[in-house]
Amino acid sequence: MSEIKKYSLAEVKTHNDNRSSWLVINNNVYDVTPFLNEHPGGEEVLLEQAGRDATDPFEDVGHSSDARELMAKYKIGEVIDSERKQVKEKIPDWSSGNDNATSENTMKSWLIPILLAVMATIIYRFYFLS
Known part of the structure; x- marks a missing residue:
């Protein structure tokens, strides 16, 4: 050896x-x-x-x-x-943060389409059903 x-x-x-x-x-x-x-x-x-x-x-x-x-x-x-220097273990970070941030981003991505759908429904009912 x-x-x-x-x-x-x-x-x-x-x-x-x-x-x-x-x-x-x-x-x-x-x-x-x-x-x-x-x-x-x-x-x-x-x-x-x-x-x-x-x-x-x-x-x-x-x-x-x-x-x-x-x-x-x-x-x-x-x-x-x-x-010798202490070697840092490199652990890849596959997320953009913690789990709460991910679920928060998912909710935000659905919020805008839902709000647009509700507004479109109100406008439709107000103008066409009155």
Whole structure:
């Protein structure tokens, strides 16, 4: 069983150009140098984050599961224990709020058609049945 190589953030920081580009994502260190020309967003996106912790920008973009699987081949190690950051568990938020907000929106979507129907009925009775 091979030992996982540990890197300090200072060491990662020195790999910040197109000759050697390292990123930290969720306390894992990746050498993305060979991936620069293949990155769908362009190499500039990776170079902008090179030598840094790119966890937040990576998560903000919402990478696919395929992209996350592809990362495995670029992993070269992990951040040393004393410099590790707490990793937030990303739970997708599929709702626009809580259940009450959803039922409230549903009621509002029915309210306008019902009011229009009632008004049309009153106008019809007033003008045509009088």
